[in-house]
Amino acid sequence: MSTAVANAGIDESPIQLEKAVIKSWKTPIIFSVFTVLGALLFIAFGRSGDTHFNLTTSFDFIKIPILSVPTRQTGIVIPILLLAITAFGYWRSYIAKKVPLWLTAIFAILFFVGFLTWAAAGSTTPVAVPGLLLSAIGISVPLIFGALGGVITERVGVVNVAIEGQLLAGAFVSAVVATVTHSAVAGFIAAMFAGVLVSALLAVFSITYIVDQVIVGVVLNVLVIGLTDFLYSQVLANQPSQFNAPTQFPILPIPLLSQIPLLGPALFRQTVIVYIMYVAVFLVWFGLYKTRWGLRLRAVGEHPTAADTVGIRVNPTRFWNVLLAGAIVGAGGSYFSLAASPLFTREVTQGAGYIALAAVIFGQWNPVRATLAALLFGFTTSLKYTLVTSASPVPSEFMAMLPYVVTIFAVAGLVGHVRGPAASGKPYIKS
Amino acid sequence: MTTITEQPTAGEGDQLEPPSRLNDTLRQIMGGSAVISVLAVVIALVVGAILIAATDPTVQTTSAYFFSRPSDMLNAIWSSVSGAYVALFQGSIFDFTATNFVAAIHPLTDTLWDSTSLIAAGLGIALSFRIGLFNIGGQGQILAGAACAGWVGFTANLPFPLLLIVALAAGLFGGAIWAGLVGLLKARTGAHEVIVTIMLNYVAFYLISYLLKTPVLEAPGTTNPKSPPMHSGAIFPPLFGPQFSLTIGFVLVIAATVFVWWLLNRSSLGFKFRAIGENPRAARTAGINVNRMYIYGMLISGALVGLAGANQVQGVITSGFSSGIDSGIGFSAITVALLGRSRPWGVLGAGLLFGAFQAGGYTMQAAQNVPVDIVLVVQSVIVLFIAAPPLVRTIFHLPKPGSRKKPTPIKTLTTTEEVVSK
Numbered sequence: 001m002s003t004a005v006a007n008a009g010i011d012e013s014p015i016q017l018e019k020a021v022i023k024s025w026k027t028p029i030i031f032s033v034f035t036v037l038g039a040l041l042f043i044a045f046g047r048s049g050d051t052h053f054n055l056t057t058s059f060d061f062i063k064i065p066i067l068s069v070p071t072r073q074t075g076i077v078i079p080i081l082l083l084a085i086t087a088f089g090y091w092r093s094y095i096a097k098k099v100p101l102w103l104t105a106i107f108a109i110l111f112f113v114g115f116l117t118w119a120a121a122g123s124t125t126p127v128a129v130p131g132l133l134l135s136a137i138g139i140s141v142p143l144i145f146g147a148l149g150g151v152i153t154e155r156v157g158v159v160n161v162a163i164e165g166q167l168l169a170g171a172f173v174s175a176v177v178a179t180v181t182h183s184a185v186a187g188f189i190a191a192m193f194a195g196v197l198v199s200a201l202l203a204v205f206s207i208t209y210i211v212d213q214v215i216v217g218v219v220l221n222v223l224v225i226g227l228t229d230f231l232y233s234q235v236l237a238n239q240p241s242q243f244n245a246p247t248q249f250p251i252l253p254i255p256l257l258s259q260i261p262l263l264g265p266a267l268f269r270q271t272v273i274v275y276i277m278y279v280a281v282f283l284v285w286f287g288l289y290k291t292r293w294g295l296r297l298r299a300v301g302e303h304p305t306a307a308d309t310v311g312i313r314v315n316p317t318r319f320w321n322v323l324l325a326g327a328i329v330g331a332g333g334s335y336f337s338l339a340a341s342p343l344f345t346r347e348v349t350q351g352a353g354y355i356a357l358a359a360v361i362f363g364q365w366n367p368v369r370a371t372l373a374a375l376l377f378g379f380t381t382s383l384k385y386t387l388v389t390s391a392s393p394v395p396s397e398f399m400a401m402l403p404y405v406v407t408i409f410a411v412a413g414l415v416g417h418v419r420g421p422a423a424s425g426k427p428y429i430k431s
Numbered sequence: 432m433t434t435i436t437e438q439p440t441a442g443e444g445d446q447l448e449p450p451s452r453l454n455d456t457l458r459q460i461m462g463g464s465a466v467i468s469v470l471a472v473v474i475a476l477v478v479g480a481i482l483i484a485a486t487d488p489t490v491q492t493t494s495a496y497f498f499s500r501p502s503d504m505l506n507a508i509w510s511s512v513s514g515a516y517v518a519l520f521q522g523s524i525f526d527f528t529a530t531n532f533v534a535a536i537h538p539l540t541d542t543l544w545d546s547t548s549l550i551a552a553g554l555g556i557a558l559s560f561r562i563g564l565f566n567i568g569g570q571g572q573i574l575a576g577a578a579c580a581g582w583v584g585f586t587a588n589l590p591f592p593l594l595l596i597v598a599l600a601a602g603l604f605g606g607a608i609w610a611g612l613v614g615l616l617k618a619r620t621g622a623h624e625v626i627v628t629i630m631l632n633y634v635a636f637y638l639i640s641y642l643l644k645t646p647v648l649e650a651p652g653t654t655n656p657k658s659p660p661m662h663s664g665a666i667f668p669p670l671f672g673p674q675f676s677l678t679i680g681f682v683l684v685i686a687a688t689v690f691v692w693w694l695l696n697r698s699s700l701g702f703k704f705r706a707i708g709e710n711p712r713a714a715r716t717a718g719i720n721v722n723r724m725y726i727y728g729m730l731i732s733g734a735l736v737g738l739a740g741a742n743q744v745q746g747v748i749t750s751g752f753s754s755g756i757d758s759g760i761g762f763s764a765i766t767v768a769l770l771g772r773s774r775p776w777g778v779l780g781a782g783l784l785f786g787a788f789q790a791g792g793y794t795m796q797a798a799q800n801v802p803v804d805i806v807l808v809v810q811s812v813i814v815l816f817i818a819a820p821p822l823v824r825t826i827f828h829l830p831k832p833g834s835r836k837k838p839t840p841i842k843t844l845t846t847t848e849e850v851v852s853k
């Protein structure tokens with residue numbers, strides 16, 4: 001205090017804050033890796049022939065004829081474009097500016113276009129791009145809901161390994177409730193309650209009883225798998241018409257928007273769950289960064305002692321936000337039974353919760369980035385199914401492995417350091 | 432610094448009487464882990480009983496007229512629950528309906544057989560817990576171990592004991608590499624082992640699914656993603672003759688338990704492991720190379736889980752394996768390690784208990800039509816409650832451990848603080 005006063009007496013000029021220059025080379029390094037990979041695949045192991053793309057569906061207002069591109073030439077053009085973006089990325093990093101997210105998105109899209117062209121070369125049936133995108137969004141929906149819930153729980157300071165269990169509980173309960181009540185909306189709401197229930201267990205054990213959060217998460221997953229498997233084989237499988245014929249959400253095409261070629265069907269010819277998801281992504285982003293609720297939530301996750309000092313009640317904040325996250329993840333679980341498939345099957349989530357967890361980390365605990373990561377993972381998964389039919393040279397198992405390998409690289413910090421919320425995983429015990 | 436005095440939770444009358452020695456011991460046992468473990472098992476069996484009764488068709492039909500004749504429903508509940516648990520006992524410990532002794536103790540040997548892989552993997556996970564690492568990657572390490580042991584087992588053409596040993600060593604090696612990778616990443620880059628092990632589970636699964644479609648692992652002449660059967664030289668011989676399925680794998684697992692006990696409690700490496708598990712910063716200050724110990728720890732942990740993988744292909748399913756060879760043991764092993772409180776003998780006991788659930792679960796399914804999945808529920812409830820002793824104490828109104836102890840003299844604390852401040 002006294003030094004500040006003394007300084008003020010000597011120097012009247014406004015204080016110049018020192019700016020830290022941070023040069024992050026992470027993005028351009030990733031770009032380089034993928035550019036080299038692309039050049040290797042598309043040029044060195046280039047394939048000849050033509051690749052056909054079907055870009056429109058029968059619903060669209062503009063019909064684009066089947067697009068045929070020469071594989072080898074495309075395979076040369078795309079690595080050049082990738083190289084240009086990479087060079088731009090290095091320049092941005094050199095002048096200590098961030099590489100914009102949209103550029104990363106363009107880079108990813110270009111890479112995938114090149115990859116598809118290369119992988120589907122010579123196939124007589126054209127690659128149905130709208131179908132590919134449609135299934136990519138479909139696979140991504142539970143991942144995005146899971147990632148949003150994961151972002152909230154981790155940001156408030158609780159590690160959420162139980163996303164898988166929350167999704168599965170949501171899927172199971174929504175199937176049963178939607179069958180019994182003949183209402184998909186009731187199923188959706190019930191799924192949110194199921195997610196909250198699993199979350200409540202997570203919160204009680206990890207916050208109230210200070211059991212290690214990872215242990216609780218893993219055990220809750222096993223518990224939910226056991227419960228749903230048991231009830232499925234004991235009740236649902238025996239009386240499917242009474243308990244496992246959920247009323248589905250109808251597909252609601254948004255007029256005009258759904259008729260946009262290429263993207264329209266994937267984004268706007270979907271069930272209401274997908275539209276709720278768009279809103280949820282925005283609300284979580286807005287809430288986390290623009291509201292008092294979000295500021296408090298992040299404070300509790302970063303520095304609970306400081307938050308406590310300024311009067312935020314740490315453990316209640318954690319408790320209620322973990323429950324909220326459970327509702328979001330549970331809602332995502334209902335997509336499995338109310339939109340994706342007409343009934344619930346054993347362990348229908350198939351590890352989607354773990355991919356969602358990967359998306360949280362890969363998306364650096366940011367709801368928008370996590371959503372994009374989930375979309376990327378969903379897209380690679382749907383690519384796996386598309387490439388099976390088009391005789392691709394890449395085994396589908398490697399496509400399936402991609403999200404996990406990418407996440408390992410991300411957390412291993414081989415491409416820069418990934419830093420989560422500081423107090424995530426640490427219980428807060430008030431002294 | 433204000434003084435903190437612990438309020439004894441027991442009634443006021445107790446405070447006047449001098450506590451007897453027996454009373455103290457009893458209190459320690461009641462508050463301690465043994466009783467908590469037993470009570471957690473009791474709670475889990477009650478939860479299981481509720482599920483069995485609630486989904487039983489006879490109970491459901493009799494519940495319709497519960498208020499006019501409640502005895503029907505109560506009888507139905509009793510018969511469904513007791514039937515299921517009697518079948519569980521029959522299938523896992525002793526079959527009292529059997530006509531001869533061999534058939535009667537057959538379930539017990541089945542339990543030992545089922546628990547073999549669980550104990551091996553549980554030991555590995557428990558070891559990692561003791562170093563303060565959460566090895567959630569049991570599934571991936573079992574798959575890696577099984578694939579390595581299996582590959583040696585069906586390609587190498589060696590005589591009986593030699594091939595068995597080489598295949599077993601390959602299994603240990605496979606598991607160790609898969610887990611060692613995690614240790615290396617943790618030591619070098621600080622990557623969180625929970626995330627890396629979970630991701631490596633899936634990588635292992637897809638990698639082996641892929642290899643099972645290529646000539647590397649696929650049985651020639653088939654299109655099934657399944658490996659050829661093991662050579663007879665690689666198969667674990669039965670322990671008590673061919674009428675029991677129990678193999679020498681169980682002896683290996685007992686040996687592994689002894690080894691882990693020796694490692695943790697008698698070796699300097701184990702001392703370092705435990706020191707890191709208690710407090711990595713203090714361990715580093717004491718001159719222990721924490722990062723190197725993380726790698727060693729994960730290597731040994733992975734080798735133990737790899738033993739489970741080798742047992743799966745050399746002792747359990749010797750007719751060729753698929754990508755589901757781990758059969759959920761990777762995750763059950765976590766619950767085994769937690770129930771065993773990460774102590775080698777505790778893991779042995781927990782593995783036997785869960786092995787019994789598994790062996791009995793199938794009998795229960797066959798005899799009483801209760802799906803074997805109930806076992807997963809019972810197991811996870813046990814672990815949840817064991818992990819939260821205060822909750823169990825609240826449910827059963829048990830005393831807090833140490834509530835009899837005199838409050839620690841706070842004065843010494845203040846004086847040391849004064850000394851430090853000076």
